[in-house]
Amino acid sequence: MSTRIFLTIIIMTTVTLTAMAEQSTSGKLKFTELRSAGSPLVTFRIIVRAGSINDPKGKEGLNSLTASLIAEGGTKDLTYSEVVDKLYPWAARIDVNPDQEITTFTGEVHRDHLDKFYKLFSDLLLHPRFDQSDFARIKDAHINYLESTLRSTNDEALGKEALNAFIFQNHPYGNPDIGTVQGITSITLDDVKNYYADIYTQSRIWIGIAGGYPVALTATMKKDFGKLPAGEFHEVPLPTPGDIHGMEVMVVEKPSRAYAVSMGYPIPLTRKDKDYYALLVANSYFGEHRTFNGILMNHLRGDRGLNYGDYSYIEKFSGGLGGAPFPEPNTPLRQQFFSIWLRPVQPENTHFAIRDALFELKNLVDKGLSNEDFEATRNFLLNYSKLWVSTLDRRLGYVMDSEFYGSEYYIDRIAAELPKLTVDDVNAAIKKYLHASDIKIAVVVDEGKAQAFYDSLATNAPSLIHYEAQKPANILEQDKIITVFPLDINKEKSVVVKSKDLFEK
């Protein structure tokens, strides 16, 4: 089988699958449609152009609470339980993802029940019940998530969220999407009603529909959602994230049997930028999520057995903790960041693992990809990216994300940009955007051991490593370098914190 023939087959297939997206507007409403008459399913993705960045100061969590109360509350006519009772026999689904920049309501139903489902779904959005009891239930759930899950029983999510807060200090991206404990505590039902009135206006609503729905549905939605106030969309201005000097470390202390690590820094690239596609190839080579392609995965897990997985990203990657192999749609950001995720490492090996990851990053920056690696990785991505959009629902999400970025459909853009790249383009992008210094590092460390762990980082203590297995000479030689690989820890900007103090306000 020749590689050239294989690529041709895949690309032809993709044209068939993606030729249907249509954009339109009605008043200030925006529509994206992927109609497929033969499909038995209908999917809605209704995006509200507001996210946690719109939370008022002191009311952090208001966007999330409002969205959750709409999706998990009632309508003017029906209580929450009555809504659930109606949806249940159809196995229809209504979810919401209140993200940083946007909030996405998703609905999925078999077309047998489309009319009744649409009435419910649209009533939830257009005529929310805003019941005091539902408000109390959802407010509790928000606070419990922060206090009893994120801070305490999900160390990998904690490491990622701590890194986000650390990178985006004093920036609208800096809080968890769900808010802060004090912010949520201070929110009243009136705050929610006022936020809804301000934000849920035509100017911010963007309706995506996919699947086997009748043509007339679009007109119905234009009429129904057209009754919302017109409103004005004002984009929240984003400051440039603060500079990073050296290696700034946040050690988060809580009971933990193994240490989760996330590290990274902002990069001025999104899917709209040409250089993004060069960096996409570099990142796939270095740390493609949940594959054995990446340097990080092969060197930390494959060669050394340090942990379960090691990956890198050039944009926010949602869904990774749930084991999803592909990026989830509808979590776009105007300002992106590069990050490395090391899954929990045995305590005695964590310092070494951090050094190893940064050593490999430095190698990537210094040496780049060989032409052979470049060709293999480019070829991989051209094929692999087609798998990201295996359902109409996912395709719709990706189409809408591309619109957000002001770029053509992401999967097509990959197919268009990658063949034009050279290995020199990729290596130039690495040099321009990546570095193994000036990086923020978040580590979740066991109770009572955080300060000692930080001290070993800050003093550049050698991180000796012991293996159960015999190792080849080349790995042992490399280990000698990694064991003392210097980390330029910025002691003024580094902190040791208790997890219970994070995300408080």
Place this chain on the structure above:
Amino acid sequence: MEFTMVRFFGILTLLVPMLIVSAESHQHKIFPYKINQSTLPNGLRIVSIPFDSPGIIAYYTVVRTGSRNEVEPGKSGFAHFFEHMMFRGTEKYPEEKFNNMLKSIGADNNAFTSDDETVYHTVASASALETIMDMESDRFMNLKYSEAAFKTEAGAILGEYNKNSSSPFQTIDEKVRDAAYMEHTYKHSTMGFLKDIEDMPNQYQYSLTFFDRWYRPENCVVVVVGDQKKLVSLATKYYGSWKHGSYALNVPAEPPQNEDKFVQIPWKSRTLPILTVAFHGPAFSDTHTDMAALNLFSQLAFGETSDLYKKLVVQDQMVESLSGQMRQNRDPGLFFIFARIKKAKDIAAVRDAIDKTLEEAKTKPVSQSRLADVRSHLKYSFAMRLDDADHVAGTISQFIAMANDPESVNRYYALYDKITPKDIMNVVKKYFVNTNRTVALTQQEDHQ
């Protein structure tokens, strides 16, 4: 009853209007696609399912071996460990070459292990079918790894245990199984006992025995979903020389439980109290109705439309989440009820409310309309899941693992239409008795 059957046939023909090859032969089947089965002389079965996913196939190999097969002391977690070793290469395709070939075809390739199965799955271009079959057949027949690679992979296994260790649910699963089972291998989780995981680097020789026993054609089924041609002739070419095995497994039967059990699980980090109530249930069956009846009951009693859910979660707001689940296992599994309780003072009240629900269900029949809603929910959920080749292959693989027959899915879902309110009362009376129960309470240490 008849109305329900007709209605669902309508749903499923709409789902795949172009794909049902022979409508007559499928009209009472929940699974809407034709299932083609062939068996090679060595016992390997090949299942192919035509599916309209242009250019994409899902290629699954179901090994009917999971942690259930770990009958020897000290060897828990080995089926899962072995799943990892299957990525360590052969003479023909050493690890790096194996990965490079997967990369060259742009495949999504991974595996998972459960109590009863180990499943290797690949999604890739249909034109890569022969390449995938070449690689998969080679590692299933000719896996070869060094002791050093084996010991290194043991680190990744410990890492996998570690990554889940901050969640109380991994520990709850371990502790409840350990308390509820005395003899059967479901006593340990698929990850295995931690002491066995930590001893894995010393088990190289046993790993060779494990491969020899279980990675045999009569214990495996290859499932290909999508646009595929010449599948059987390719399978004969690549798997034909694989030798039949001879190992006979003797999983100890679990004796009846005869005492009410309680496990306290202290938790160092902050957590809401988690109440777990587990009962021994039946084995999976597509002919006997107990499993299907308990699955319906899990929805009726603990699902989001149940009276208990509405009371505890929505009205009184004592409980943040509530669920019930009958685990589908080859041998008798556990029925789990989980309640994540907001305040420790309400633990007793929640436990009483669960007990009351179970007692009432023994004598109070559910209404026909409520039962119809749950049947409808389960069937629509099933139909809506089959939205790409990967999900179709994953769904059918579960039934192969349970019943060794993909057609089992149709027989199992047909059972739902036979079950009456009286059948549900009968299974509740049969399984939900205190001497068959294990209760676990997980609480933050200083809140106990």
